[in-house]
Amino acid sequence: MIAPSFSRELLERYGSPLYVYDLDEAERQAKALFELLPKGAQVLYSVKANPLPEVCAALKNAGCRVEIASLLELEVVREAGFAPDQIMCSGPGKTASLVRDMLVAGVTHFSCDSWYDLERLAGVASATKKPANALLRLQVLGAPSGSVGVGAMQSHFGADPAELLNSGAARVAALQGAELAGIHIYSGGQIQTADKLASTFEHAIHLAEEIAEAGVPLRLVDLGGGFPWTFGTSDDPVDISALREKLQRVNAQRRLTAEAKLWFESGRYLVASSGTLLSTVLDVKVWNGKPHIILDTGMIHLGGMAGLGRIYRAVASIEPLAGRDGALLQSVDVVGPTDYALDYVTRDASVPALKPGDAVSIPNVGAYGLTASLVAFTGSQPPAEVCCRGSSVVAVHRLRTGHERIRA
Ligand SMILES: Cc1ncc(COP(=O)(O)O)c(C=O)c1O
Structure with a gap:
């Protein structure tokens, strides 16, 4: 929290109302989040949470990658110094022109919301001769009860996992222009306990294992996030320190996906x-x-x-x-x-x-x-x-x- 005297000084200089962001605090939060996650895991900052270049740059200093959804966000993260291969373009309803502009700018990773989105990426990547790594976003069906957080609703995002489990291997092998690098599962925001977070990630890891068993190799498993933080109040944030140990146990269950890189995403935990x-x-x-x-x-x-x-x-x-x-x-x-x-x-x-x-x-x-x-x-x-x-x-x-x- 910024000191009252400094707050007054800023109000005088820049007028009221005024948003003030403490970049050191964002870096501290990133460090705290990395400490909860398995060694080698990557954190993607969800730029929609706060799209200021300096905020993004602070998270880059702290070792994060970024997840973006628009050309404006692309401009911001490039200004913040992210290399194109640290950027994932995400979100449903992409247009071919958005995908093309992202590829031409050098963005290498895409979360695809459906097979159509994945095949469009492959088509545009072929036409532009740019490398494209796709993560197929999967619907969260039958997630452990109560694992979706406050404000989350049954979401329509992602492809049906059955499509990968049943005939996925052949379909993936036939893809030309893009490689299916992995899967992306985001179960909701504000998941309120370490237990619920861990069981959400466990559910996703089980699904990744089943997919690998069905013959679809996975190099990347993006487990999403849902790490909670207080919004607009001085209430104590939920203590999720127990997540570290729980997640280590969950991570140890990986067999066929043991070599896959784990990615996590966060907006609010990093910058709220x-x-x-x-x-x-x-x-x-x-x-x-x-x-x-x-x-x-x-x-x-x-x-x-x-x-x-x-x-x-x-x-x-x-x-x-x-x-x-x-x-x-x-x-x-x-x-x-x-x-x-x-x-x-x-x-x-x-x-x-x-x-x-x-x-x-x-x-x-x-x-x-x-x-x-x-x-x-x-x-x-x-x-x-x-x-x-x-x-x-x-x-x-x-x-x-x-x-x-x-x-x-
Ligand atoms: C796919 C995805 N990833 C990450 C986030 C960031 O969520 P949070 O800010 O709650 O961490 C969102 C938020 O809507 C999202 O939809």
């Missing part, structure tokens, strides 16, 4: 704790007998995906920069600056009395913050985003929004 949203109280009024604090931030900058069930409904913690030592606490609702009834930051928060002009901070918003929010709604200028190391500012960005007129 690095981010803080600073905001200023615009107004305080009593409505229906209860104080309402109106902030200069809300759903337009935070938690926009909550409505999609992707992350927790916004129940952020707000911490006055002035602290709360000895102050009398009151129960308040904290709302955003749009005239939309769902735009609340938190209800029934216990905070010291606040007045217009006071600054507050919201922790653990480094993942799925600004770019996962309704940032274009109402047309107000997006907050600046500041990347820091200690009390040095490394870079400042502002997301562009607004319509560009194109030729009719």
